[in-house]
Amino acid sequence: MNPQELKSILSSGLLSFPVTDFNAQGDFNRAGYIKRLEWLAPYGASALFAAGGTGEFFSLAASEYSEIIKTAVDTCATSVPILAGVGGSTRQAIEYAQEAERLGAKGLLLLPHYLTEASQDGVAAHVEAVCKSVNIGVVVYNRNVCRLTAPLLERLAERCPNLIGYKDGLGDIELMVSIRRRLGDRFTYLGGLPTAEVYAAAYKALGVPVYSSAVFNFIPKTAMDFYHAITREDHATVGKIIDDFFLPYLDIRNRKSGYAVSIVKAGAKIAGYDAGPVRAPLTDLTGEEYEMLAALIDKQGAQ
Helix, strand or coil: CCHHHHHHHHCCCCEECCCCCECCCCCECHHHHHHHHHHHHHHCCCEEEECCCCCCHHHCCHHHHHHHHHHHHHHCCCCCCEEEEECCCHHHHHHHHHHHHHCCCCEEEECCCCCCCCCHHHHHHHHHHHHHCCCCEEEEEEECCECCCHHHHHHHHHHCCCEEEEEECCCCHHHHHHHHHHHHHHCEEEECCCCHHHHHHHHHHCCCCEEEECHHHCCHHHHHHHHHHHHHCCHHHHHHHHHHHHHHHHHHHCCCCCHHHHHHHHHHHHCCCCCCCCCCCCCCCCHHHHHHHHHHHHHCCCC
16 A cells, blocks of 8 residues: 555544553553454444554553554454554654554554654654655654644655645644645645544534544444534534533543543443553543443443
8 A cells, every 4th residue: 555545545534543452460462452453443444543642652662562563454454454653762763663664554653752842843854754764654643742833744745755644633723724724635634632523523624524533442333423423514413422422521531631541441441342451651540430431331322
């Protein structure tokens, strides 16, 4: 699959980030991960991102990363494209990128670089170096310390033919509009704010109809129903699901930092696909919060 073919796939449909399965000791659980991917793949997501943010990329050792990407690629070879999360320092991100390409990933999601603050030119140089280290398509994730502007993205687009996508995790509408207007159809654009469904209608109006769904991990049917309602501009269905599920869900998610991942793992357990605990520095939901989430999921019916 060349970068332009991947771009076409990512330009429509729902995307998702499977959680990474750990056992009770916190080690990668390959069998559980295979079972999860086999469950989720038939629901109709356009692509799945292995070892992304919801997949706890930031907590993985390099040896685990290789096993996770290989497992995802092998399991989904005939069903759905796998993109691999990459990040960290420039040299580390390049190593991950090249390993993901070697293992058969169809593309990469370039997560923000590590803690250090950097100039716009420095961040752009980081993105360019990773893009030029591989031949597969790359989607850059504007979030936290990665805040590329429209002029810099235009420069990167000229220098990096395989930079095919832009994912927004900032929620800066002015910046999003400037990027979308300046780059036009050069990129595919993805909504990437946590619990993206809450922002989906607004982003669709901005010309960003595609987003990644974390709740697809545990209520895949509802996630797909919501996406189709957004596509049809079925405001009644969108409003009902937001009121009945997403707003109460946010009340739980917003209780602690890091719960955007923890609540998804809790949801997966409730759905019968236990992915094990989150790794430090994240913390799992409390018993009370778990029961609150279980009641919300139960109201969504069979998946």
